[in-house]
Amino acid sequence: MIPGTFSYHRPASVAEAINLLSTFGEEARPLAGGHSLIPMMKLRLATPGHLIDLHGVAGLTGIRRDDDKIVIGAMTTQQQLLASNEIRTALPILQEAAALIADPQVRYRGTLGGNVANGDPGNDMPALMLTLGATYRLEGPNGARNVAAGEFYQGAYFTALEPGEILTSITIPAPAAGHGYAYEKLKRKVGDYATAAAAVVLTMADGKVASCAIGLTNLHETPLLATDAANVVISTGLDAATLKQAAAAAEAIMSPAADARGPVEYRKHVGGVMVMRALQRAAGRAR
Amino acid sequence: MNDVTPTREQRTAALEGLGCKRKRVEDIRFTQGKGNYVDDVTLPGMLHGDFVRSPHAHARVKSINSEEAMKVPGVLAVITAETLKTVNLAWMPTLAGDVQMVLADGKVLFQNQEVAFVVATDRYAADDGVSKVVVEYEPLPPLIDPFKSMAPDAPVLREDLAGKTSGAHGPRKHHNHIFEWTVGDKELTDAAFKKADVTIKELISYHRTHPSPLETCQCVCSFDKVKAELTIWGTFQAPHVIRTVVSLIAKLPEQKIHVISPDIGGGFGNKVGAYPGYICAAVASIVTGKPVKWVEDRIENLTATSFARDYHMTTEIAATKDGRVMGLRVHVLADHGAFDACADPSKWPAGFFNIVTGSYDFPVAHLTVDGVYTNKAPGGVAYRCSFRVTEAAYCIERAMDILAQKLGMDPAELRLKNFIRREQFPYHSALGWEYDSGDYHAAMRKMMEVTDYAALRKEQASRRAAFKRGETREIMGLGVSFFTEIVGAGPSKNCDILGIAMFDSCEIRMHPTGAGIARMGTKSQGQGHETTWAQIIASEIGIPADNIMVEEGNTDTAPYGLGTYGSRSTPVAGAAIAMAARKIKAKAQMIAAYKLEVHEDDLEWDIDGFRVKGLPEKFMSMKDICWAAYNSVPPGMEPGLEAVSYYDPPNMTYPFGAYLCVMDIDVDTGVYKIRRFYALDDCGTRINPMIIEGQVHGGLTEAFAIAMGQEIRYDDGGNVVTGSFMDFFMPTAVETPHWETDFTVTPSPHHPIGAKGVGESPNVGGVPAFSNAVNDAFSFLGSTHIQMPHDYWRNWQAAKNLGAVAA
Numbered sequence A: 001m002i003p004g005t006f007s008y009h010r011p012a013s014v015a016e017a018i019n020l021l022s023t024f025g026e027e028a029r030p031l032a033g034g035h036s037l038i039p040m041m042k043l044r045l046a047t048p049g050h051l052i053d054l055h056g057v058a059g060l061t062g063i064r065r066d067d068d069k070i071v072i073g074a075m076t077t078q079q080q081l082l083a084s085n086e087i088r089t090a091l092p093i094l095q096e097a098a099a100l101i102a103d104p105q106v107r108y109r110g111t112l113g114g115n116v117a118n119g120d121p122g123n124d125m126p127a128l129m130l131t132l133g134a135t136y137r138l139e140g141p142n143g144a145r146n147v148a149a150g151e152f153y154q155g156a157y158f159t160a161l162e163p164g165e166i167l168t169s170i171t172i173p174a175p176a177a178g179h180g181y182a183y184e185k186l187k188r189k190v191g192d193y194a195t196a197a198a199a200v201v202l203t204m205a206d207g208k209v210a211s212c213a214i215g216l217t218n219l220h221e222t223p224l225l226a227t228d229a230a231n232v233v234i235s236t237g238l239d240a241a242t243l244k245q246a247a248a249a250a251e252a253i254m255s256p257a258a259d260a261r262g263p264v265e266y267r268k269h270v271g272g273v274m275v276m277r278a279l280q281r282a283a284g285r286a287r
Numbered sequence B: 001m002n003d004v005t006p007t008r009e010q011r012t013a014a015l016e017g018l019g020c021k022r023k024r025v026e027d028i029r030f031t032q033g034k035g036n037y038v039d040d041v042t043l044p045g046m047l048h049g050d051f052v053r054s055p056h057a058h059a060r061v062k063s064i065n066s067e068e069a070m071k072v073p074g075v076l077a078v079i080t081a082e083t084l085k086t087v088n089l090a091w092m093p094t095l096a097g098d099v100q101m102v103l104a105d106g107k108v109l110f111q112n113q114e115v116a117f118v119v120a121t122d123r124y125a126a127d128d129g130v131s132k133v134v135v136e137y138e139p140l141p142p143l144i145d146p147f148k149s150m151a152p153d154a155p156v157l158r159e160d161l162a163g164k165t166s167g168a169h170g171p172r173k174h175h176n177h178i179f180e181w182t183v184g185d186k187e188l189t190d191a192a193f194k195k196a197d198v199t200i201k202e203l204i205s206y207h208r209t210h211p212s213p214l215e216t217c218q219c220v221c222s223f224d225k226v227k228a229e230l231t232i233w234g235t236f237q238a239p240h241v242i243r244t245v246v247s248l249i250a251k252l253p254e255q256k257i258h259v260i261s262p263d264i265g266g267g268f269g270n271k272v273g274a275y276p277g278y279i280c281a282a283v284a285s286i287v288t289g290k291p292v293k294w295v296e297d298r299i300e301n302l303t304a305t306s307f308a309r310d311y312h313m314t315t316e317i318a319a320t321k322d323g324r325v326m327g328l329r330v331h332v333l334a335d336h337g338a339f340d341a342c343a344d345p346s347k348w349p350a351g352f353f354n355i356v357t358g359s360y361d362f363p364v365a366h367l368t369v370d371g372v373y374t375n376k377a378p379g380g381v382a383y384r385c386s387f388r389v390t391e392a393a394y395c396i397e398r399a400m401d402i403l404a405q406k407l408g409m410d411p412a413e414l415r416l417k418n419f420i421r422r423e424q425f426p427y428h429s430a431l432g433w434e435y436d437s438g439d440y441h442a443a444m445r446k447m448m449e450v451t452d453y454a455a456l457r458k459e460q461a462s463r464r465a466a467f468k469r470g471e472t473r474e475i476m477g478l479g480v481s482f483f484t485e486i487v488g489a490g491p492s493k494n495c496d497i498l499g500i501a502m503f504d505s506c507e508i509r510m511h512p513t514g515a516g517i518a519r520m521g522t523k524s525q526g527q528g529h530e531t532t533w534a535q536i537i538a539s540e541i542g543i544p545a546d547n548i549m550v551e552e553g554n555t556d557t558a559p560y561g562l563g564t565y566g567s568r569s570t571p572v573a574g575a576a577i578a579m580a581a582r583k584i585k586a587k588a589q590m591i592a593a594y595k596l597e598v599h600e601d602d603l604e605w606d607i608d609g610f611r612v613k614g615l616p617e618k619f620m621s622m623k624d625i626c627w628a629a630y631n632s633v634p635p636g637m638e639p640g641l642e643a644v645s646y647y648d649p650p651n652m653t654y655p656f657g658a659y660l661c662v663m664d665i666d667v668d669t670g671v672y673k674i675r676r677f678y679a680l681d682d683c684g685t686r687i688n689p690m691i692i693e694g695q696v697h698g699g700l701t702e703a704f705a706i707a708m709g710q711e712i713r714y715d716d717g718g719n720v721v722t723g724s725f726m727d728f729f730m731p732t733a734v735e736t737p738h739w740e741t742d743f744t745v746t747p748s749p750h751h752p753i754g755a756k757g758v759g760e761s762p763n764v765g766g767v768p769a770f771s772n773a774v775n776d777a778f779s780f781l782g783s784t785h786i787q788m789p790h791d792y793w794r795n796w797q798a799a800k801n802l803g804a805v806a807a
């Protein structure tokens, strides 16, 4: 539990950070809140020679409204999400999920950018980003580009980030007013990653589901968008049979690993249960 | 004038003696971050050591190459078994009569076994060195399942024992067999089973877990070459035993070894034994002439230092059809891992597991325990329990529920029917113990009344009906547990560690101003000894507890003692304190008689001093006697006021309790909610009710963790899959249920103040309460026994196996 040797850099601008990352190449890693990276370094599962701390980089924090979009700086902490009025009104599901991440100590340090850039299937925010249709702004030696969250995740710890690139902000289209939402997360204890979790954002019209998106956490090597499951519930009143069908459609795309949280069969089963519960709770909240 | 004479109540209260909810004096430093732990010890020139550990569960070590490691800046030495052989320390004796590799000698026998010790100028360099040591292994087939350990073709684990057909505890049946231990009368028991109307038989497993104290195991060893003295600061629950063991194995004269246990951040049995880290740090200090610190990290603690439990108990009860127990038969398969490093009194290879008849009047019983080797970490320590007592309590409490189910009887009623009755004490159990005292019926009835047990059973019946009608997906369980512990090891007639009788000790020195210091052979790891020991003295000799300083943990100053574990401190050392205090009081009486100019027999004790019988105004306070002891003792008497007592207890003490757990389980996810937990403890005389409550809370929280998920689990390849707090269930305040505590008081008849020990009761009684609640919840669906731990997925699995959830 003692990390290997590394050098520490604290750039002041995005350009400087990109420059450092490009210079040191494979050897360098951006450091945000450190609550995923430092534990891996202590286990020597990650042994970066250079840490590029983003805390000194100007302009990477903050939450602002841009028309019908919410733009969140990559270095915004989970705690800042929880404290933000903007998030409370426009994206309450982020607060519901953030409150289920670890404990206050982790949330005061851990950032949204680090959470979504990390590529760990256990992170909660990526599935929400898929559900909400978020876009990531990546800046690198060759300029800036926008990548849809749905295109970003390629495998466990394997993302669309190119060497030298950093994630600078996340843009999320504001869901329709009156939308219903829920994040259902089954975990063993405070500080645990999800055994299975499901995010639902939906709208209702005349007691029927009008639109719906469902995201899944820790049920595959990447976060998943359960499109078939969402389609199943459209135009229904979420009766018991429909819920079961949606759960089955979601389970069909899950391929979790067996671990101490349970065997594959269990994790898929509770994945389906989370989907049903999230759908019901979201529908109950929709206006 | 300000001569308002305090009332007797005020004088008693001012002492803060027995029964007082005195605030913990040690917390003044702990809550301010001013504790002094081993890792706070920093000495000039101190070096740091860390281990190269085996990634394999079973492998031959072909070669160890430390060339690259020695090139790492700051690395000074890489110690291997070959180095240790030069000082005859490649192997060390265990407390259980086995030997254990200090560093891998030819092969490794469990994952994370210590292979080499890298010594460097700082911890970072040491770890860099560790990563550069190249070890060549030839993997061997691992033996993980204890049930396969004695198969004819099972791999040979302990090549060092080749040809040894007997061990420290008698004959060995197989190359992976350690011992067989039998107690009780086989013939009579077999006969009882033949006659029985009803019998039950179940394999009840108590899984492998770990004490996981917050502070891991660690030490600083400092060898002074000039004086040839070794000083060891360590997280030791038994510092004197460590001194003797070091003296014996390192061949150093015992007076030249100084062992200091400073503040300890929890032990729970994990810090009783000796570990390779201590030996390596000591050798490294002798070799380098510098102090060497070794501090384990969490993964090392969970995977390499002593585990607990891993008992697989095939349990049978014979009974009459109206529910009277006739006989008990238990066979235990005990998985000891790669070396037998159990920390039991030496003659007890399975600890006091023969308390397995529990609180019930079994006319006959027979017990066999087979200890076996597997490719797992060594240990088998008493994790917050007296030796193997929690395994025994779990075994019998689960079995009684299974019997109740078979008979269609309420589990509480079955217990009431079979309890040892109050008038049967002292009670001789079928497996050889003499229970000192108890009133089980009173405790059980109180539990049933306070919790309104009957109403809970009614509620359960209606909820079960609702579940069957499909109106709810939750099932409700009531977990009844009634435990009897055996603590206070122990009487020299049957308890020793490496030949040292398990007495304990106290030395009290009173100072002229009416203050004093008490030094003990025990060592608090959070139990609050500095608070409670002073309370015993306060009540015995009438000096306020605040005026008594308690000091433990320094072998140079403390009288020899066997340390703190197995709830032995209050039963043994607590008695020594009272006895030492009584010696002080006896001398004080002589001084008072002299000063008051009466015969000793004319004096009577009155709260905080002696009074002349019939002449209430003629009184001398203990405070004044202390002064007199140093300047005007009777002619011929030596001045001073101090005493030592070494107490060899005449018997163990037998705390007991009645617990109830009310639990709801969601069958679709396996998620449980502890709705209510009631714990009634009878620990005899209650020294400090607040500390008792704290101990019960802590023990119940550990019991909750163990029953509901805390486990050291190995995969088939011998890899630990629960080696960090992410997967090893350590509940936080959020998961921990609310605890309701209660008590009855049945003083121990043989203990000077009637106290019995309480720190471990809640772990012993708690685990069966939780497990019985889960099992009770599922029983109406047709199950008889579901193995622990009862974590979410296993609950779901149970529900699924019973057809309560669709696949």
Ligand SMILES: Cc1cc2nc3c(=O)[nH]c(=O)nc-3n(C[C@H](O)[C@H](O)[C@H](O)COP(=O)(O)OP(=O)(O)OC[C@H]3O[C@@H](n4cnc5c(N)ncnc54)[C@H](O)[C@@H]3O)c2cc1C
Pocket (backbone or CB within 6 Å): A029, A030, A031, A032, A033, A034, A035, A036, A037, A038, A039, A054, A074, A075, A100, A101, A102, A103, A106, A109, A110, A111, A112, A113, A114, A115, A117, A118, A122, A123, A124, A125, A161, A165, A166, A167, A168, A191, A192, A193, A194
């Ligand atoms: C006990 C514990 C429990 C936890 N439980 C949960 C949980 O239940 N759910 C959950 O979602 N998370 C959990 N976490 C993880 C936590 O949320 C982390 O904070 C988060 O995963 C990473 O964010 P960070 O800011 O700490 O990033 P860091 O750890 O600093 O970085 C993580 C990775 O992302 C890269 N990175 C960071 N920022 C950028 C950027 N702007 N551009 C490019 N790359 C970047 C880093 O190089 C690194 O590879 C837990 C952590 C702990 C310690």
